[in-house]
Amino acid sequence: MNRETDGERNKKIEILRVNHITKEYSGNEQTLVLADISFDARSGEFLSIIGPSGCGKTTLLKIVAGLLNPTKGEILIENKRIEGLRKDTILVFQEYNRSLLPWRTVRGNIEFALEINNHSPNEDPKKYLEMVGLRGFERYYPWELSGGMQQRVAIARALAYGPKILLMDEPFGSLDARMREELEDELLRLWNELGITIIFVTHDLDEAIYLSDRLIVLSERPAVLLEDMPIHLERPRNQLTTRSDPAFIEYRNNAYKLFKPQKYGVQKDG
Amino acid sequence: MGYKKMDNLREKKLIGFILIIVLLLLWESVSQFNLVSPVFLPPVSRIVWTLIKMMISGELLRHAGYTVYRCFLGYFLAIIVAVPVGIMMGRSKFLYNLLEPLVEMLRPIPSAAIIPVAILFLGIYTKMKLVVIMFGSLWPILINTIHGVRGIDTILIDTGRNFGLNRKQFLWKIIVPGASPSIATGMRISLAIALILAITVEMIVGSDGLGFFIIDWERSFHFAEMYAGILTLAILGYLINFLFLKVDSKVMRWYKGFTSEIT
Numbered sequence: 001m002n003r004e005t006d007g008e009r010n011k012k013i014e015i016l017r018v019n020h021i022t023k024e025y026s027g028n029e030q031t032l033v034l035a036d037i038s039f040d041a042r043s044g045e046f047l048s049i050i051g052p053s054g055c056g057k058t059t060l061l062k063i064v065a066g067l068l069n070p071t072k073g074e075i076l077i078e079n080k081r082i083e084g085l086r087k088d089t090i091l092v093f094q095e096y097n098r099s100l101l102p103w104r105t106v107r108g109n110i111e112f113a114l115e116i117n118n119h120s121p122n123e124d125p126k127k128y129l130e131m132v133g134l135r136g137f138e139r140y141y142p143w144e145l146s147g148g149m150q151q152r153v154a155i156a157r158a159l160a161y162g163p164k165i166l167l168m169d170e171p172f173g174s175l176d177a178r179m180r181e182e183l184e185d186e187l188l189r190l191w192n193e194l195g196i197t198i199i200f201v202t203h204d205l206d207e208a209i210y211l212s213d214r215l216i217v218l219s220e221r222p223a224v225l226l227e228d229m230p231i232h233l234e235r236p237r238n239q240l241t242t243r244s245d246p247a248f249i250e251y252r253n254n255a256y257k258l259f260k261p262q263k264y265g266v267q268k269d270g
Numbered sequence: 271m272g273y274k275k276m277d278n279l280r281e282k283k284l285i286g287f288i289l290i291i292v293l294l295l296l297w298e299s300v301s302q303f304n305l306v307s308p309v310f311l312p313p314v315s316r317i318v319w320t321l322i323k324m325m326i327s328g329e330l331l332r333h334a335g336y337t338v339y340r341c342f343l344g345y346f347l348a349i350i351v352a353v354p355v356g357i358m359m360g361r362s363k364f365l366y367n368l369l370e371p372l373v374e375m376l377r378p379i380p381s382a383a384i385i386p387v388a389i390l391f392l393g394i395y396t397k398m399k400l401v402v403i404m405f406g407s408l409w410p411i412l413i414n415t416i417h418g419v420r421g422i423d424t425i426l427i428d429t430g431r432n433f434g435l436n437r438k439q440f441l442w443k444i445i446v447p448g449a450s451p452s453i454a455t456g457m458r459i460s461l462a463i464a465l466i467l468a469i470t471v472e473m474i475v476g477s478d479g480l481g482f483f484i485i486d487w488e489r490s491f492h493f494a495e496m497y498a499g500i501l502t503l504a505i506l507g508y509l510i511n512f513l514f515l516k517v518d519s520k521v522m523r524w525y526k527g528f529t530s531e532i533t
Contacts, residue, residue, distance in 0.1 A: 065432060066431075067428055067431055067432060085431060085432075085434050086434070087434050090432060090433070091428075091432050093425055093428070093429070095425050098423050098425040098426065099425050099426065099428075099429045101426070101429075101443075101444075101447070102524055102525075102528040103447045103448075103450070103524045103525070103528075104524075112433070112443065113433065115439075115443075116433050116434065116435060116439060116443075117433075141524055141527060141528070143527060143528045144527065161433060
């Protein structure tokens with residue numbers, strides 16, 4: 001059924017390859033967090049990494065971002081092996097209130113990204129604030145804004161840096177349901193307009209299916225890759241129709257069974 | 271509601287001022303009515319009058335000028351040394367482990383105790399005085415800078431790394447602003463210490479500055495002049511602190527808003 005679309009996918013340029021990544025923490029005793037994880041992302045793809053809380057999703061994302069080093073394995077961006085920090089990825093943290101620079105205004109936070117990446121000197125931060133619907137808030141400080149608005153600033157700042165791959169670590173995890181839906185749709189709009197690749201980490205299955213082209217399903221710690229699941233739902237997606245689409249529910253059921261094999265294993269056999 | 275708040279604030283301040291005036295009147299009267307020897311405790315009116323006379327003659331201002339000059343120069347030297355060293359100690363585990371025990375040994379020494387050593391090696395002139403002031407005001411800035419740097423939110427550090435900042439950018443865009451509230455606290459504590467030490471060294475050696483002025487008039491039994499010097503010092507201390515708070519509340523406006531938002 002998916003042969004054709006998968007064939008199309010193969011025509012796209014591979015932008016990221018996660019190659020046999022293993023991560024161990026060596027403290028008093030060695031703990032294995034990630035066990036031999038491999039997948040790739042094509043240019044312009046929206047890919048979600050999903051798994052139970054504490055399974056090492058964030059660790060994996062930080063390795064992709066270059067903030068952590070893997071114990072084994074490598075990260076390739078556009079077929080080049082990259083170690084340490086990279087200029088092609090930006091991570092949007094879940095803790096928006098701690099990631100924005102509190103001593104800079106909203107405008108100053110956008111300028112922070114522009115200053116570093118040597119953009120054309122006169123590039124206007126306003127452009128990026130308009131993208132995320134924050135026109136007129138340039139002179140506010142981040143802590144004067146609501147949670148949803150702060151995360152918008154963080155997204156605008158990440159976009160202003162001009163990354164090829166946008167990495168997002170449960171970016172909407174601490175927002176209320178309505179704000180969350182609003183930001184999900186805005187993110188999809190931006191993704192569509194800008195054509196960037198997004199790697200999105202969440203523990204919310206519905207959110208992952210709603211947003212993504214593909215799910216990378218991880219197990220509990222130590223995390224292994226359970227499934228690389230393509231999602232073929234019509235775009236643009238819609239909070240009401242997409243989420244009530246029978247295909248959506250099927251994806252949801254399939255992924256859910258992966259998480260709880262012991263619970264559904266009996267049914268499967270019977 | 272806003273008006274009521276303002277009124278309350280004014281009332282509170284007013285009460286404090288009334289107390290000061292009452293105490294000054296008490297002083298004036300115990301001295302005027304000979305309850306305390308007016309030789310040792312001249313009436314306030316005479317002290318103020320002496321102060322005004324010596325201000326006009328320029329003598330008091332000359333001494334105050336020396337004190338302010340030494341106090342600030344020693345203080346700035348302390349900042350120039352303590353902030354960079356503190357940042358390095360805050361960032362490097364090696365430097366922290368190397369220097370921290372030494373700091374903890376030197377820091378508790380009351381700074382006045384190093385005056386004899388300083389005189390021994392540096393003489394009795396400006397150089398020695400500046401070194402003593404610098405030594406004393408170094409520690410609060412150093413300690414607070416170290417804590418400030420170490421206390422920067424790990425997410426902010428990761429954000430800086432995430433955006434691929436080079437060392438210089440990291441220092442100026444993350445570390446310095448991130449530690450600045452703590453550095454400012456250290457600087458405020460040290461400002462008071464610098465003034466205390468300036469007065470102390472002036473009392474021990476030399477022939478100028480408010481410290482010398484006060485002790486010199488005391489030794490020649492001119493107590494009104496002595497008190498005038500002390501009063502000048504009180505005004506000076508108040509002004510310096512006032513100025514610091516003014517600058518601090520401007521520069522650190524973000525921090526006050528930021529922290530009040532969290533708590």
